[in-house]
Amino acid sequence: MSKDFVIRTLIIDDADVFDSVAAELLNASALPRIVFDKASSGAEAMLQFTTDPHQLVFLNLELVEDNALALLKSIKTMSWFTDVVAMCRTENIQLILGAMRNHASDVLIPPFSAQDLEQTLSRFVKRQEMYANIQGGSQSIADSVENRLKAISHDTKNYISSAGQSLEILENEILKRKRAHYGEIDWEPLLFYAKNVKDILNFCLENLAGQLDQGLRQKIQNDPLEFNEFDIIAMLREVCEDFLPICSHKQIPLALETSKESVSYYGRQGDIYHLLTNLIQNSIKYSDQGKRIQVCMDGPIHIDENVGYIELNVADSGRGIAPDILPHIFDKGFAGGSTGNNTGFGLYFVKKVVEEHNGEVFVTSEPGQGTTIQIKLPVLL
Amino acid sequence: MDNKLKELLKKQFPSIRVLIVDDMMPNIKNHKYVLSEMGFVDSNISHAKDGLQGLLKLTKFQPELIITDWNMPMTDGLKMVQKIRATKAFADVAIIMITAEADKDLEQAKPYVQGILKKPYTIKDVEDQVFFAMAKYLAKKMQA
Numbered sequence: 001m002s003k004d005f006v007i008r009t010l011i012i013d014d015a016d017v018f019d020s021v022a023a024e025l026l027n028a029s030a031l032p033r034i035v036f037d038k039a040s041s042g043a044e045a046m047l048q049f050t051t052d053p054h055q056l057v058f059l060n061l062e063l064v065e066d067n068a069l070a071l072l073k074s075i076k077t078m079s080w081f082t083d084v085v086a087m088c089r090t091e092n093i094q095l096i097l098g099a100m101r102n103h104a105s106d107v108l109i110p111p112f113s114a115q116d117l118e119q120t121l122s123r124f125v126k127r128q129e130m131y132a133n134i135q136g137g138s139q140s141i142a143d144s145v146e147n148r149l150k151a152i153s154h155d156t157k158n159y160i161s162s163a164g165q166s167l168e169i170l171e172n173e174i175l176k177r178k179r180a181h182y183g184e185i186d187w188e189p190l191l192f193y194a195k196n197v198k199d200i201l202n203f204c205l206e207n208l209a210g211q212l213d214q215g216l217r218q219k220i221q222n223d224p225l226e227f228n229e230f231d232i233i234a235m236l237r238e239v240c241e242d243f244l245p246i247c248s249h250k251q252i253p254l255a256l257e258t259s260k261e262s263v264s265y266y267g268r269q270g271d272i273y274h275l276l277t278n279l280i281q282n283s284i285k286y287s288d289q290g291k292r293i294q295v296c297m298d299g300p301i302h303i304d305e306n307v308g309y310i311e312l313n314v315a316d317s318g319r320g321i322a323p324d325i326l327p328h329i330f331d332k333g334f335a336g337g338s339t340g341n342n343t344g345f346g347l348y349f350v351k352k353v354v355e356e357h358n359g360e361v362f363v364t365s366e367p368g369q370g371t372t373i374q375i376k377l378p379v380l381l
Numbered sequence: 382m383d384n385k386l387k388e389l390l391k392k393q394f395p396s397i398r399v400l401i402v403d404d405m406m407p408n409i410k411n412h413k414y415v416l417s418e419m420g421f422v423d424s425n426i427s428h429a430k431d432g433l434q435g436l437l438k439l440t441k442f443q444p445e446l447i448i449t450d451w452n453m454p455m456t457d458g459l460k461m462v463q464k465i466r467a468t469k470a471f472a473d474v475a476i477i478m479i480t481a482e483a484d485k486d487l488e489q490a491k492p493y494v495q496g497i498l499k500k501p502y503t504i505k506d507v508e509d510q511v512f513f514a515m516a517k518y519l520a521k522k523m524q525a
Binding site: 154157158160161162164165166168169172193196199200203227266267303304305306307357358378380 | 405406407408410411414415418431433434436437439440452454455456460464465467468481500501502503504
Protein backbone atom coordinates (compact mmCIF):
# COMPACT_ATOMS: atom_id res chain seq x y z
CA MET A 1 0.00 0.00 0.00
CA SER A 2 1.66 3.27 -1.04
CA LYS A 3 1.94 6.43 1.01
CA ASP A 4 -0.38 8.41 -1.30
CA PHE A 5 -3.16 5.89 -0.72
CA VAL A 6 -6.00 7.44 1.31
CA ILE A 7 -7.73 5.51 4.08
CA ARG A 8 -11.31 6.61 4.72
CA THR A 9 -11.96 6.30 8.42
CA LEU A 10 -15.08 6.70 10.52
CA ILE A 11 -14.88 7.47 14.22
CA ILE A 12 -18.00 6.53 16.17
CA ASP A 13 -17.66 8.09 19.57
CA ASP A 14 -19.91 10.11 21.83
CA ALA A 15 -17.28 10.85 24.47
CA ASP A 16 -14.14 11.93 22.58
CA VAL A 17 -12.07 8.89 23.54
CA PHE A 18 -10.42 9.36 20.19
CA ASP A 19 -9.77 13.08 20.22
CA SER A 20 -8.37 15.41 17.60
CA VAL A 21 -4.84 15.21 19.05
CA ALA A 22 -4.72 11.53 18.19
CA ALA A 23 -6.03 12.30 14.72
CA GLU A 24 -3.19 14.78 14.15
CA LEU A 25 -0.59 12.33 15.41
CA LEU A 26 -1.85 9.74 12.98
CA ASN A 27 -1.70 12.09 10.05
CA ALA A 28 1.91 12.93 10.87
CA SER A 29 2.90 9.24 10.82
CA ALA A 30 4.69 7.49 7.97
CA LEU A 31 1.59 5.44 7.20
CA PRO A 32 -0.95 6.15 4.42
CA ARG A 33 -2.95 9.38 4.63
CA ILE A 34 -6.16 9.15 6.62
CA VAL A 35 -9.39 11.03 6.04
CA PHE A 36 -11.71 11.20 9.04
CA ASP A 37 -15.48 11.29 9.35
CA LYS A 38 -17.02 11.59 12.81
CA ALA A 39 -20.32 10.31 14.17
CA SER A 40 -21.55 10.74 17.72
CA SER A 41 -24.40 8.22 17.55
CA GLY A 42 -25.25 4.92 15.90
CA ALA A 43 -27.86 6.45 13.59
CA GLU A 44 -25.53 9.18 12.41
CA ALA A 45 -22.81 6.59 11.83
CA MET A 46 -25.11 4.35 9.80
CA LEU A 47 -26.26 7.26 7.67
CA GLN A 48 -22.65 8.10 6.83
CA PHE A 49 -21.62 4.47 6.43
CA THR A 50 -24.47 3.40 4.12
CA THR A 51 -23.86 6.31 1.76
CA ASP A 52 -20.27 5.25 1.24
CA PRO A 53 -18.73 2.51 3.44
CA HIS A 54 -15.45 3.36 5.15
CA GLN A 55 -12.40 1.09 5.14
CA LEU A 56 -11.61 1.59 8.81
CA VAL A 57 -13.94 2.28 11.74
CA PHE A 58 -12.92 3.26 15.28
CA LEU A 59 -15.85 2.36 17.50
CA ASN A 60 -16.23 3.35 21.15
CA LEU A 61 -17.87 0.29 22.70
CA GLU A 62 -19.16 2.33 25.64
CA LEU A 63 -21.63 4.47 23.70
CA VAL A 64 -24.22 5.78 26.15
CA GLU A 65 -27.32 5.75 23.96
CA ASP A 66 -26.46 3.05 21.44
CA ASN A 67 -25.75 -0.65 21.47
CA ALA A 68 -22.23 -0.62 20.07
CA LEU A 69 -22.15 -4.40 19.53
CA ALA A 70 -25.31 -4.24 17.39
CA LEU A 71 -23.69 -1.42 15.46
CA LEU A 72 -20.55 -3.48 14.94
CA LYS A 73 -22.63 -6.40 13.65
CA SER A 74 -24.50 -4.07 11.32
CA ILE A 75 -21.27 -2.67 9.88
CA LYS A 76 -19.82 -6.14 9.32
CA THR A 77 -23.10 -7.31 7.67
CA MET A 78 -22.94 -4.46 5.22
CA SER A 79 -19.25 -4.48 4.47
CA TRP A 80 -17.25 -7.48 5.59
CA PHE A 81 -13.90 -6.02 4.53
CA THR A 82 -14.29 -2.93 6.69
CA ASP A 83 -11.97 -3.18 9.69
CA VAL A 84 -13.46 -2.22 13.03
CA VAL A 85 -11.15 -1.17 15.88
CA ALA A 86 -13.01 -1.37 19.18
CA MET A 87 -12.15 1.13 21.92
CA CYS A 88 -13.04 0.17 25.48
CA ARG A 89 -11.78 0.36 29.05
CA THR A 90 -10.50 -2.89 30.63
CA GLU A 91 -13.36 -2.79 33.20
CA ASN A 92 -15.77 -3.72 30.44
CA ILE A 93 -14.10 -6.98 29.51
CA GLN A 94 -17.52 -8.43 28.56
CA LEU A 95 -17.92 -5.77 25.87
CA ILE A 96 -14.41 -6.41 24.57
CA LEU A 97 -15.14 -10.14 24.35
CA GLY A 98 -18.44 -9.38 22.60
CA ALA A 99 -16.61 -7.20 20.07
CA MET A 100 -14.03 -9.91 19.38
CA ARG A 101 -16.82 -12.46 18.88
CA ASN A 102 -18.43 -10.08 16.40
CA HIS A 103 -15.30 -9.82 14.29
CA ALA A 104 -13.73 -6.61 15.56
CA SER A 105 -10.23 -6.55 14.05
CA ASP A 106 -8.40 -4.86 16.87
CA VAL A 107 -8.90 -3.39 20.36
CA LEU A 108 -7.54 -0.14 21.77
CA ILE A 109 -7.57 0.34 25.53
CA PRO A 110 -7.59 3.99 26.66
CA PRO A 111 -5.51 5.88 27.51
CA PHE A 112 -3.53 5.05 24.38
CA SER A 113 -0.38 6.59 22.97
CA ALA A 114 0.44 7.65 19.43
CA GLN A 115 2.62 4.57 19.24
CA ASP A 116 -0.35 2.31 20.07
CA LEU A 117 -2.34 3.95 17.29
CA GLU A 118 0.49 3.59 14.83
CA GLN A 119 0.75 -0.11 15.61
CA THR A 120 -3.02 -0.51 15.20
CA LEU A 121 -2.80 1.18 11.83
CA SER A 122 0.12 -0.87 10.58
CA ARG A 123 -1.83 -4.03 11.49
CA PHE A 124 -4.78 -2.59 9.54
CA VAL A 125 -2.60 -1.99 6.47
CA LYS A 126 -1.30 -5.58 6.64
CA ARG A 127 -4.85 -6.93 6.87
CA GLN A 128 -5.97 -4.82 3.92
CA GLU A 129 -3.14 -6.28 1.85
CA MET A 130 -4.25 -9.73 2.89
CA TYR A 131 -7.89 -8.97 1.96
CA ALA A 132 -6.73 -7.64 -1.40
CA ASN A 133 -5.03 -10.99 -2.01
CA ILE A 134 -8.18 -12.89 -1.02
CA GLN A 135 -10.44 -10.73 -3.16
CA GLY A 136 -7.88 -10.36 -5.92
CA GLY A 137 -6.71 -12.91 -8.43
CA SER A 138 -6.70 -11.71 -12.01
CA GLN A 139 -9.88 -13.65 -12.88
CA SER A 140 -12.12 -12.02 -10.29
CA ILE A 141 -10.81 -8.58 -11.21
CA ALA A 142 -11.52 -9.27 -14.88
CA ASP A 143 -15.01 -10.51 -13.99
CA SER A 144 -15.88 -7.52 -11.87
CA VAL A 145 -14.53 -5.11 -14.47
CA GLU A 146 -16.71 -6.85 -17.03
CA ASN A 147 -19.77 -6.62 -14.76
CA ARG A 148 -19.16 -2.98 -14.10
CA LEU A 149 -18.66 -2.24 -17.80
CA LYS A 150 -21.92 -4.05 -18.55
CA ALA A 151 -23.74 -1.92 -15.99
CA ILE A 152 -22.17 1.27 -17.35
CA SER A 153 -23.13 0.37 -20.88
CA HIS A 154 -26.71 -0.42 -19.82
CA ASP A 155 -27.09 2.80 -17.89
CA THR A 156 -25.52 4.91 -20.61
CA LYS A 157 -28.10 3.63 -23.10
CA ASN A 158 -30.81 4.25 -20.56
CA TYR A 159 -29.93 7.86 -19.76
CA ILE A 160 -29.00 8.91 -23.23
CA SER A 161 -32.19 7.41 -24.63
CA SER A 162 -34.18 9.30 -22.05
CA ALA A 163 -32.34 12.55 -22.77
CA GLY A 164 -32.88 12.00 -26.49
CA GLN A 165 -36.61 11.60 -26.02
CA SER A 166 -36.82 14.75 -23.93
CA LEU A 167 -35.02 16.68 -26.65
CA GLU A 168 -37.43 15.26 -29.21
CA ILE A 169 -40.30 16.55 -27.10
CA LEU A 170 -38.62 19.95 -26.94
CA GLU A 171 -38.32 19.97 -30.70
CA ASN A 172 -41.97 18.99 -31.07
CA GLU A 173 -43.06 21.86 -28.86
CA ILE A 174 -40.95 24.40 -30.73
CA LEU A 175 -42.30 23.18 -34.09
CA LYS A 176 -45.87 23.42 -32.86
CA ARG A 177 -45.32 27.06 -31.95
CA LYS A 178 -43.66 27.78 -35.26
CA ARG A 179 -46.61 26.32 -37.14
CA ALA A 180 -49.13 28.31 -35.14
CA HIS A 181 -47.20 31.58 -35.70
CA TYR A 182 -47.50 32.49 -32.07
CA GLY A 183 -47.27 36.24 -31.63
CA GLU A 184 -46.17 35.80 -28.10
CA ILE A 185 -44.04 32.77 -27.36
CA ASP A 186 -45.00 30.62 -24.36
CA TRP A 187 -41.64 29.61 -22.99
CA GLU A 188 -42.88 27.56 -20.03
CA PRO A 189 -43.01 24.06 -21.61
CA LEU A 190 -39.69 24.68 -23.33
CA LEU A 191 -38.08 25.57 -20.04
CA PHE A 192 -39.74 22.59 -18.33
CA TYR A 193 -38.31 20.03 -20.76
CA ALA A 194 -34.98 21.77 -21.00
CA LYS A 195 -34.80 21.27 -17.23
CA ASN A 196 -35.76 17.64 -17.70
CA VAL A 197 -32.80 17.13 -20.03
CA LYS A 198 -30.60 18.76 -17.45
CA ASP A 199 -31.95 16.43 -14.76
CA ILE A 200 -31.23 13.37 -16.88
CA LEU A 201 -27.70 14.52 -17.51
CA ASN A 202 -27.30 15.01 -13.76
CA PHE A 203 -28.52 11.43 -13.25
CA CYS A 204 -25.94 10.38 -15.79
CA LEU A 205 -23.14 12.20 -14.02
CA GLU A 206 -24.08 11.06 -10.55
CA ASN A 207 -24.77 7.42 -11.34
CA LEU A 208 -22.13 6.71 -13.94
CA ALA A 209 -19.46 8.58 -12.03
CA GLY A 210 -20.58 6.76 -8.87
CA GLN A 211 -20.36 3.39 -10.56
CA LEU A 212 -16.94 4.06 -12.02
CA ASP A 213 -15.79 5.11 -8.61
CA GLN A 214 -17.11 1.90 -7.06
CA GLY A 215 -15.63 -0.19 -9.85
CA LEU A 216 -12.23 1.28 -9.17
CA ARG A 217 -12.52 0.44 -5.51
CA GLN A 218 -13.42 -3.16 -6.33
CA LYS A 219 -16.54 -3.14 -4.21
CA ILE A 220 -18.69 -5.12 -6.62
CA GLN A 221 -18.78 -8.33 -4.58
CA ASN A 222 -19.68 -6.42 -1.52
CA ASP A 223 -22.16 -3.73 -2.50
CA PRO A 224 -24.29 -2.83 0.54
CA LEU A 225 -26.90 -1.17 -1.65
CA GLU A 226 -27.80 -4.45 -3.37
CA PHE A 227 -31.17 -6.01 -2.55
CA ASN A 228 -31.09 -9.62 -1.42
CA GLU A 229 -33.29 -12.27 0.16
CA PHE A 230 -33.09 -13.03 3.88
CA ASP A 231 -35.17 -14.28 6.80
CA ILE A 232 -36.57 -11.16 8.46
CA ILE A 233 -37.91 -13.05 11.51
CA ALA A 234 -34.48 -14.54 12.22
CA MET A 235 -33.04 -11.05 11.91
CA LEU A 236 -35.61 -9.60 14.32
CA ARG A 237 -34.92 -12.37 16.81
CA GLU A 238 -31.19 -11.68 16.60
CA VAL A 239 -31.73 -7.93 17.13
CA CYS A 240 -33.94 -8.57 20.18
CA GLU A 241 -31.34 -10.96 21.64
CA ASP A 242 -28.67 -8.30 21.21
CA PHE A 243 -30.69 -5.96 23.41
CA LEU A 244 -31.46 -8.46 26.18
CA PRO A 245 -28.39 -7.53 28.30
CA ILE A 246 -29.32 -3.81 28.21
CA CYS A 247 -32.98 -4.63 28.94
CA SER A 248 -32.12 -6.79 31.92
CA HIS A 249 -29.76 -4.07 33.18
CA LYS A 250 -32.52 -1.43 32.89
CA GLN A 251 -35.13 -3.96 34.11
CA ILE A 252 -37.30 -3.52 31.05
CA PRO A 253 -38.88 -6.82 29.90
CA LEU A 254 -38.64 -7.21 26.10
CA ALA A 255 -41.17 -9.62 24.58
CA LEU A 256 -41.10 -10.83 20.98
CA GLU A 257 -44.07 -12.39 19.22
CA THR A 258 -44.15 -13.57 15.64
CA SER A 259 -46.96 -15.25 13.71
CA LYS A 260 -44.49 -17.38 11.73
CA GLU A 261 -41.19 -19.11 12.41
CA SER A 262 -39.55 -17.57 9.36
CA VAL A 263 -40.49 -15.12 6.59
CA SER A 264 -38.36 -14.63 3.53
CA TYR A 265 -37.99 -10.95 2.70
CA TYR A 266 -36.31 -9.23 -0.26
CA GLY A 267 -34.64 -5.95 0.59
CA ARG A 268 -31.48 -4.20 1.71
CA GLN A 269 -30.30 -6.45 4.50
CA GLY A 270 -28.01 -3.96 6.24
CA ASP A 271 -30.61 -1.19 6.16
CA ILE A 272 -33.39 -3.41 7.53
CA TYR A 273 -31.09 -4.68 10.28
CA HIS A 274 -30.33 -1.15 11.35
CA LEU A 275 -34.00 -0.14 11.08
CA LEU A 276 -34.99 -2.88 13.55
CA THR A 277 -32.11 -1.99 15.85
CA ASN A 278 -33.09 1.66 15.76
CA LEU A 279 -36.73 1.06 16.64
CA ILE A 280 -36.06 -1.21 19.60
CA GLN A 281 -33.23 1.00 20.82
CA ASN A 282 -35.57 4.01 20.77
CA SER A 283 -38.17 2.17 22.82
CA ILE A 284 -35.56 1.19 25.40
CA LYS A 285 -34.16 4.72 25.48
CA TYR A 286 -37.52 6.28 26.34
CA SER A 287 -38.68 3.61 28.79
CA ASP A 288 -38.08 3.84 32.51
CA GLN A 289 -37.23 0.93 34.78
CA GLY A 290 -39.96 -1.71 34.99
CA LYS A 291 -41.78 -0.63 31.80
CA ARG A 292 -42.45 -3.26 29.17
CA ILE A 293 -41.62 -3.43 25.44
CA GLN A 294 -43.63 -5.58 23.08
CA VAL A 295 -42.32 -6.42 19.60
CA CYS A 296 -44.74 -8.19 17.22
CA MET A 297 -44.24 -9.27 13.65
CA ASP A 298 -47.27 -10.45 11.72
CA GLY A 299 -47.78 -11.68 8.20
CA PRO A 300 -47.38 -11.79 5.32
CA ILE A 301 -51.00 -10.57 5.22
CA HIS A 302 -52.59 -10.66 1.76
CA ILE A 303 -53.45 -7.35 0.05
CA ASP A 304 -54.36 -9.19 -3.13
CA GLU A 305 -53.18 -12.26 -5.05
CA ASN A 306 -49.71 -10.90 -5.74
CA VAL A 307 -48.79 -8.66 -2.87
CA GLY A 308 -48.98 -8.89 0.89
CA TYR A 309 -47.32 -7.08 3.71
CA ILE A 310 -45.41 -7.80 6.88
CA GLU A 311 -46.54 -5.77 9.86
CA LEU A 312 -44.12 -4.89 12.63
CA ASN A 313 -45.31 -3.28 15.86
CA VAL A 314 -42.90 -1.99 18.47
CA ALA A 315 -44.88 -0.88 21.49
CA ASP A 316 -43.52 0.52 24.72
CA SER A 317 -45.22 1.76 27.84
CA GLY A 318 -42.65 4.51 28.23
CA ARG A 319 -42.83 8.28 28.41
CA GLY A 320 -44.77 8.78 25.19
CA ILE A 321 -44.57 11.72 22.79
CA ALA A 322 -46.39 15.06 23.15
CA PRO A 323 -49.09 15.62 20.47
CA ASP A 324 -47.41 18.78 19.13
CA ILE A 325 -44.12 16.91 18.55
CA LEU A 326 -45.68 13.74 17.12
CA PRO A 327 -46.03 14.94 13.48
CA HIS A 328 -42.33 15.90 13.37
CA ILE A 329 -40.61 12.84 14.85
CA PHE A 330 -39.58 11.52 11.40
CA ASP A 331 -38.12 14.85 10.26
CA LYS A 332 -34.42 14.97 9.47
CA GLY A 333 -32.44 16.36 12.40
CA PHE A 334 -35.48 16.55 14.70
CA ALA A 335 -34.06 15.70 18.10
CA GLY A 336 -37.19 16.05 20.19
CA GLY A 337 -35.27 18.13 22.69
CA SER A 338 -35.37 15.39 25.30
CA THR A 339 -31.73 14.38 25.69
CA GLY A 340 -28.44 15.92 24.66
CA ASN A 341 -27.28 12.79 22.86
CA ASN A 342 -30.17 12.69 20.43
CA THR A 343 -29.03 13.49 16.90
CA GLY A 344 -32.43 13.38 15.20
CA PHE A 345 -31.26 10.91 12.56
CA GLY A 346 -32.69 7.68 13.99
CA LEU A 347 -36.37 7.91 13.05
CA TYR A 348 -35.52 9.85 9.88
CA PHE A 349 -33.38 6.87 8.85
CA VAL A 350 -36.25 4.48 9.74
CA LYS A 351 -38.70 6.38 7.55
CA LYS A 352 -36.24 6.67 4.68
CA VAL A 353 -35.54 2.91 4.69
CA VAL A 354 -39.25 2.05 4.95
CA GLU A 355 -40.08 4.32 2.02
CA GLU A 356 -37.26 2.88 -0.08
CA HIS A 357 -38.89 -0.52 0.50
CA ASN A 358 -42.34 0.80 -0.57
CA GLY A 359 -43.61 0.53 2.98
CA GLU A 360 -45.45 2.77 5.41
CA VAL A 361 -44.71 3.81 8.97
CA PHE A 362 -47.29 4.90 11.54
CA VAL A 363 -46.96 6.16 15.07
CA THR A 364 -49.44 6.42 17.89
CA SER A 365 -48.53 7.85 21.25
CA GLU A 366 -50.06 8.98 24.47
CA PRO A 367 -47.89 11.03 26.86
CA GLY A 368 -47.19 8.95 29.95
CA GLN A 369 -48.79 5.86 28.40
CA GLY A 370 -46.27 4.87 25.75
CA THR A 371 -45.65 4.81 22.03
CA THR A 372 -46.36 2.29 19.30
CA ILE A 373 -44.55 2.41 16.00
CA GLN A 374 -46.07 0.33 13.26
CA ILE A 375 -44.31 -0.53 10.02
CA LYS A 376 -45.85 -2.19 7.00
CA LEU A 377 -43.46 -3.63 4.43
CA PRO A 378 -44.96 -5.02 1.24
CA VAL A 379 -43.77 -8.41 -0.01
CA LEU A 380 -44.33 -10.44 -3.18
CA LEU A 381 -46.43 -13.55 -2.57
CA MET B 382 -51.33 0.94 -38.98
CA ASP B 383 -54.14 2.50 -40.98
CA ASN B 384 -54.82 6.17 -40.12
CA LYS B 385 -58.58 5.60 -39.88
CA LEU B 386 -58.05 2.85 -37.33
CA LYS B 387 -55.73 5.16 -35.40
CA GLU B 388 -58.42 7.86 -35.30
CA LEU B 389 -60.96 5.33 -34.08
CA LEU B 390 -58.60 4.16 -31.35
CA LYS B 391 -57.81 7.74 -30.32
CA LYS B 392 -61.50 8.30 -29.50
CA GLN B 393 -61.21 5.62 -26.81
CA PHE B 394 -58.00 6.95 -25.26
CA PRO B 395 -59.51 9.61 -22.93
CA SER B 396 -61.20 6.91 -20.86
CA ILE B 397 -58.24 4.50 -20.71
CA ARG B 398 -56.29 4.29 -17.43
CA VAL B 399 -52.52 4.03 -17.86
CA LEU B 400 -49.90 3.00 -15.32
CA ILE B 401 -46.27 3.95 -15.99
CA VAL B 402 -43.68 1.99 -14.00
CA ASP B 403 -40.15 3.40 -14.08
CA ASP B 404 -37.51 4.22 -11.48
CA MET B 405 -36.45 7.38 -13.34
CA MET B 406 -38.80 10.34 -12.95
CA PRO B 407 -37.66 12.04 -16.21
CA ASN B 408 -38.77 8.92 -18.13
CA ILE B 409 -42.20 9.05 -16.48
CA LYS B 410 -42.56 12.71 -17.48
CA ASN B 411 -41.61 11.88 -21.07
CA HIS B 412 -44.14 9.05 -21.29
CA LYS B 413 -46.84 11.31 -19.83
CA TYR B 414 -46.14 13.90 -22.52
CA VAL B 415 -46.35 11.37 -25.37
CA LEU B 416 -49.54 9.86 -23.93
CA SER B 417 -51.29 13.20 -23.49
CA GLU B 418 -50.33 14.19 -27.06
CA MET B 419 -52.03 10.97 -28.18
CA GLY B 420 -55.27 11.85 -26.39
CA PHE B 421 -54.88 10.12 -23.03
CA VAL B 422 -56.02 12.23 -20.07
CA ASP B 423 -53.55 13.26 -17.34
CA SER B 424 -55.90 12.33 -14.51
CA ASN B 425 -56.09 8.79 -15.92
CA ILE B 426 -52.31 8.35 -15.83
CA SER B 427 -50.61 7.07 -12.69
CA HIS B 428 -47.04 6.01 -12.03
CA ALA B 429 -44.96 3.72 -9.78
CA LYS B 430 -41.22 3.72 -9.04
CA ASP B 431 -40.67 -0.05 -9.17
CA GLY B 432 -42.40 -3.36 -9.86
CA LEU B 433 -43.58 -3.88 -6.29
CA GLN B 434 -45.16 -0.43 -6.11
CA GLY B 435 -46.69 -1.15 -9.54
CA LEU B 436 -48.30 -4.30 -8.17
CA LEU B 437 -49.51 -2.41 -5.10
CA LYS B 438 -51.28 0.12 -7.34
CA LEU B 439 -52.81 -2.53 -9.59
CA THR B 440 -56.02 -3.39 -7.72
CA LYS B 441 -56.80 0.16 -6.66
CA PHE B 442 -56.04 1.93 -9.96
CA GLN B 443 -57.18 -0.88 -12.33
CA PRO B 444 -55.02 0.14 -15.32
CA GLU B 445 -55.87 -0.96 -18.84
CA LEU B 446 -52.46 -0.12 -20.26
CA ILE B 447 -49.13 -0.55 -18.45
CA ILE B 448 -45.88 0.89 -19.74
CA THR B 449 -43.01 -0.53 -17.71
CA ASP B 450 -39.26 -0.42 -17.58
CA TRP B 451 -37.47 -3.76 -17.17
CA ASN B 452 -34.51 -2.94 -14.99
CA MET B 453 -35.73 -1.56 -11.64
CA PRO B 454 -34.90 -1.99 -7.94
CA MET B 455 -36.97 -4.19 -5.55
CA THR B 456 -39.06 -6.01 -8.17
CA ASP B 457 -38.05 -5.75 -11.82
CA GLY B 458 -40.41 -5.33 -14.78
CA LEU B 459 -40.28 -8.98 -15.82
CA LYS B 460 -41.18 -10.29 -12.36
CA MET B 461 -44.01 -7.74 -12.20
CA VAL B 462 -45.58 -8.68 -15.56
CA GLN B 463 -45.31 -12.38 -14.70
CA LYS B 464 -47.29 -11.72 -11.52
CA ILE B 465 -49.83 -9.58 -13.38
CA ARG B 466 -50.47 -12.23 -16.01
CA ALA B 467 -50.94 -14.85 -13.30
CA THR B 468 -53.78 -12.75 -11.88
CA LYS B 469 -57.08 -13.54 -13.60
CA ALA B 470 -58.46 -10.00 -13.34
CA PHE B 471 -55.46 -8.57 -15.18
CA ALA B 472 -54.77 -11.34 -17.66
CA ASP B 473 -55.84 -9.11 -20.57
CA VAL B 474 -54.36 -5.74 -19.59
CA ALA B 475 -52.16 -4.26 -22.34
CA ILE B 476 -48.47 -4.18 -21.39
CA ILE B 477 -45.53 -2.52 -23.12
CA MET B 478 -42.07 -3.38 -21.78
CA ILE B 479 -39.14 -1.01 -22.23
CA THR B 480 -35.61 -2.34 -22.09
CA ALA B 481 -31.98 -1.66 -22.84
CA GLU B 482 -31.15 -5.36 -22.40
CA ALA B 483 -29.51 -7.49 -25.10
CA ASP B 484 -31.72 -9.38 -27.59
CA LYS B 485 -31.51 -12.78 -25.89
CA ASP B 486 -33.33 -11.48 -22.83
CA LEU B 487 -36.30 -10.21 -24.85
CA GLU B 488 -37.52 -13.76 -25.42
CA GLN B 489 -38.18 -14.06 -21.68
CA ALA B 490 -40.58 -11.11 -21.76
CA LYS B 491 -42.39 -11.82 -25.03
CA PRO B 492 -45.02 -14.23 -23.66
CA TYR B 493 -46.22 -11.64 -21.16
CA VAL B 494 -46.36 -8.39 -23.12
CA GLN B 495 -48.02 -6.93 -26.21
CA GLY B 496 -45.07 -4.78 -27.16
CA ILE B 497 -41.38 -4.31 -26.45
CA LEU B 498 -39.56 -0.99 -26.85
CA LYS B 499 -35.80 -1.11 -27.13
CA LYS B 500 -33.73 1.84 -25.94
CA PRO B 501 -33.01 4.26 -27.51
CA TYR B 502 -36.46 4.89 -29.01
CA THR B 503 -38.30 7.82 -30.58
CA ILE B 504 -41.70 9.33 -29.81
CA LYS B 505 -43.04 7.58 -32.92
CA ASP B 506 -41.81 4.21 -31.64
CA VAL B 507 -43.73 4.73 -28.41
CA GLU B 508 -46.86 5.83 -30.30
CA ASP B 509 -46.71 2.81 -32.62
CA GLN B 510 -46.39 0.40 -29.68
CA VAL B 511 -49.26 2.08 -27.82
CA PHE B 512 -51.56 1.99 -30.88
CA PHE B 513 -50.71 -1.63 -31.49
CA ALA B 514 -51.21 -2.73 -27.88
CA MET B 515 -54.46 -0.74 -27.53
CA ALA B 516 -55.86 -2.18 -30.79
CA LYS B 517 -55.28 -5.69 -29.43
CA TYR B 518 -56.69 -4.82 -26.02
CA LEU B 519 -59.83 -3.05 -27.29
CA ALA B 520 -60.57 -5.78 -29.88
CA LYS B 521 -60.47 -8.37 -27.09
CA LYS B 522 -62.63 -6.18 -24.84
CA MET B 523 -65.26 -5.75 -27.57
CA GLN B 524 -65.38 -9.50 -28.18
CA ALA B 525 -66.02 -10.09 -24.50
